[in-house]
Amino acid sequence: MSILERDQQYVWHPYTQMKTAPLPIPIVRGEGAWLYDENGRAYLDAVSSWWVNIHGHAHPFLAERVNAQFHTLEHIIFAGFTHPPAVELAEQLVQVLPDNQARIFYSDNGSTAVEIGIKMAVQYFYNQGQARPKIIAFENGFHGETFGAMAASSPFAFNRAWQDMLFQVERIPVPLAGQEAESLAALDKILATEEVAAFLFEPLIQGAGGMVMYSPEALDALIEKCREAGVLCIADEVMTGFGRTGRLFASDYLKNPPDIMCMSKGLTGGSLPLAVTSCTQAIYDEFWSDDKMKAFYHGHSYTANPLGCAAALASLELMLGKERQQDIPRIQARHETFMQKIAGHPALSDIRCRGTIIAFEFISPAATGYFNQLRDQLYNFFLDRGLLLRPLGNVIYIMPPYCITDEELQLLYDAIEAAMAWHHNQLQSLIAKSEADS
Numbered sequence: 001m002s003i004l005e006r007d008q009q010y011v012w013h014p015y016t017q018m019k020t021a022p023l024p025i026p027i028v029r030g031e032g033a034w035l036y037d038e039n040g041r042a043y044l045d046a047v048s049s050w051w052v053n054i055h056g057h058a059h060p061f062l063a064e065r066v067n068a069q070f071h072t073l074e075h076i077i078f079a080g081f082t083h084p085p086a087v088e089l090a091e092q093l094v095q096v097l098p099d100n101q102a103r104i105f106y107s108d109n110g111s112t113a114v115e116i117g118i119k120m121a122v123q124y125f126y127n128q129g130q131a132r133p134k135i136i137a138f139e140n141g142f143h144g145e146t147f148g149a150m151a152a153s154s155p156f157a158f159n160r161a162w163q164d165m166l167f168q169v170e171r172i173p174v175p176l177a178g179q180e181a182e183s184l185a186a187l188d189k190i191l192a193t194e195e196v197a198a199f200l201f202e203p204l205i206q207g208a209g210g211m212v213m214y215s216p217e218a219l220d221a222l223i224e225k226c227r228e229a230g231v232l233c234i235a236d237e238v239m240t241g242f243g244r245t246g247r248l249f250a251s252d253y254l255k256n257p258p259d260i261m262c263m264s265k266g267l268t269g270g271s272l273p274l275a276v277t278s279c280t281q282a283i284y285d286e287f288w289s290d291d292k293m294k295a296f297y298h299g300h301s302y303t304a305n306p307l308g309c310a311a312a313l314a315s316l317e318l319m320l321g322k323e324r325q326q327d328i329p330r331i332q333a334r335h336e337t338f339m340q341k342i343a344g345h346p347a348l349s350d351i352r353c354r355g356t357i358i359a360f361e362f363i364s365p366a367a368t369g370y371f372n373q374l375r376d377q378l379y380n381f382f383l384d385r386g387l388l389l390r391p392l393g394n395v396i397y398i399m400p401p402y403c404i405t406d407e408e409l410q411l412l413y414d415a416i417e418a419a420m421a422w423h424h425n426q427l428q429s430l431i432a433k434s435e436a437d438s
């Protein structure tokens with residue numbers, strides 16, 4: 001039996017209607033920005049394999065370091081024990097995170113990093129004898145799949161089954177250009193009436209919500225308001241962290257750094273599951289006590305797994321190296337040139353770019369959104385050309401591994417231009433048909 005036949009017999013895939021979805025593509029090997037299926041067909045990975053991969057696939061340096069760690073120590077319970085890679089990684093992260101970040105709490109995926117951030121913020125006040133049960137988050141946000149992260153996320157259609165079980169979160173509009181005052185006023189109103197523990201946000205770019213971008217200045221103004229009200233700010237850098245926005249963290253653009261930061265995805269260069277929730281000394285100090293009940297009672301079997309920490313150390317070394325530091329502005333410059341070239345194209349309602357992420361919003365005659373049929377058409381359009389681009393509704397984006405070459409980027413730009421021309425023709429035919437019908 002082929003891998004595909006065996007897959008279909010027992011495997012249940014995420015985000016997939018198993019009955020109607022096309023068969024998955026069996027990938028057997030990766031190298032650089034390329035993935036290869038069992039027939040040797042190549043796919044250029046323009047989405048960093050669910051936004052995790054930053055140095056390219058099967059990177060030999062990561063493999064070597066993880067392999068060496070595996071031969072030394074593969075796992076140790078992280079309560080009552082510690083190990084060199086976890087300590088070293090914490091030391092290095094504190095050096096590169098915004099200056100106010102002082103403590104590193106480990107877990108194993110982006111959702112748990114957020115869950116921990118929320119729990120930490122609420123208990124920070126609880127330990128001081130204050131009940132602050134409210135969280136504020138942006139409309140259109142996405143923070144993950146666990147219950148707390150789902151509650152903090154916008155009520156997406158996929159979460160309908162559990163909607164009544166989620167705790168209530170106060171929402172404010174995203175401070176898009178021209179709507180900053182509206183967002184600030186909504187925040188003000190909530191701060192005046194509710195007992196709020198934290199404001200949770202995806203800094204500068206809302207990923208799953210369609211690569212929606214807003215300015216550091218607008219976020220700074222919101223954080224400042226929270227600071228005045230004594231409310232903690234949690235930056236969900238699960239997607240934006242490790243260079244995606246052009247700087248190491250999106251929070252590096254801010255004058256007011258967040259109190260808590262959540263990271264995962266790029267942390268291990270996309271090789272092993274690991275996550276970090278960092279916080280300030282002031283937060284940590286509220287848990288530091290002779291009273292056992294003030295401890296943070298949260299942990300996972302794989303908290304600070306040594307293999308994950310070794311991968312993260314290797315990834316960080318590459319990330320801070322000369323090559324990556326040149327790749328990031330190179331990709332950004334290439335994106336900006338392409339953006340200028342196609343500005344005003346009639347197939348697009350918007351193009352936006354920050355750092356290594358560029359997004360193209362295709363004009364959609366139907367209601368926009370994830371279930372838009374355009375999404376599947378575009379996905380297949382690119383896949384047929386050996387390009388892995390996974391649209392978010394009518395938004396196409398490129399978020400590549402940083403090792404992607406200029407030539408490989410050009411393949412993507414050419415295909416996107418072809419898709420724009422195809423889409424424009426489709427729109428023209430629709431208009432002609434509706435004129436003929438009326």
Ligand SMILES: Cc1ncc(COP(=O)(O)O)c(C=O)c1O
Pocket residue numbers: 109110111112114142143144145202207208236237238239240264265
């Ligand atoms: C901003 C953000 N937060 C949290 C998550 C959840 O991360 P994970 O899928 O590792 O649980 C994601 C995943 O896409 C994300 O984009």
